Amino acid sequence: MKIGVLGTGIVGQTIGSKLSTLGHEVRMGARQANNEKAVTWTKSAGARASQGTFADAAGLGEVVFNCTSGTAALDVLNAAGQEALRGKILVDVSNPLDFSKGFPPSLFTGNTDSLGEQIQRAFPATKVVKALNTVNAMVMVDPARVGRGEHDIFMCGNDAEAKARVGEILRGWFGWKNVVDLGDISAARAVESYLPLWLRLMGALGTADFNVHIVR
């Protein structure tokens, strides 16, 4: 499959490399087509990897991953453009973290809105599925690295078919055993509001290599 990855940081590189390893055609998008990190990544990520502008990456992808920082997300998606994203599944991995007052960050969306909803409102013709934002990059693409894979990943979005597809990607490509559908995109408030707890847990545990497992 053709995949666009927006963002050149650790999340974009990790997801891009995983998809590339699986044989997909992955294009990493950045503000400049010759972004140094994207060029370096492309050289290491196999024959079907490429880089370009945000619009190039979104235009190629049948599915697009938003792996930008939360503060950059809407700018980046606007740079990619409505047309490049029209009708496509956008997996939104970003978190609305405001580091302007230091650590731990707060959420710049408050708690009656979310970045996932802001993106869906700004791109009504795109099928936004919020997913993967509750774990660190390594766990996203290799859940078995913690707790023998016995833990849970959340997704939400307004389009049932898009969520079914993302569920297949999470299970089939990334190896997630438990994918919990939390409902429509307004549930992005829930998974984004979890970040303050994730950050405190990282501090208490001394590692970012963890996740939560829902037990009943």
Added chain:
Amino acid sequence: MKIGVLGTGIVGQTIGSKLSTLGHEVRMGARQANNEKAVTWTKSAGARASQGTFADAAGLGEVVFNCTSGTAALDVLNAAGQEALRGKILVDVSNPLDFSKGFPPSLFTGNTDSLGEQIQRAFPATKVVKALNTVNAMVMVDPARVGRGEHDIFMCGNDAEAKARVGEILRGWFGWKNVVDLGDISAARAVESYLPLWLRLMGALGTADFNVHIVR
């Protein structure tokens, strides 16, 4: 031990009954000393159970549990009074849920403050330990009812000795296997911000009988 329980709802009744069953002297506090729910609870909760005003309950307790709704918490604690709470451990179980705009509720504290911090600021001579607010009442006092007890409860607060004591209560009296200390009372933002996810999970799972287990 002598325990004060503030609040007559399901959380106060469940915690009060558990402590009473364990042989502790428990006084349930309400706005009126003859509160009907408190009187009824007292009749069923054994010879060492009693009811009274918020001040009566806080005054008796060596440890006090705040089991009120979030919107009532500060009013109730003010009714209990600074003197009755001075030097004591206050286990704050409340959540800052705002149901005024329907379900799911938002957090009336925003995400740069928390109810736990508001309480600690208002009662500087009281040792506030936020705990238990991330599970439903039945799980609070009987963690083994879900996932064979293999899951986690969080606490935070500024006083290390108070947290050690609350940790003993959670482990020894309530049966928690894993008590995670998230740091000072500002971590109340983290555990309170988890509530929107808890509420969505309750919807997705169709039960309130669940919890999260941290896996590494």
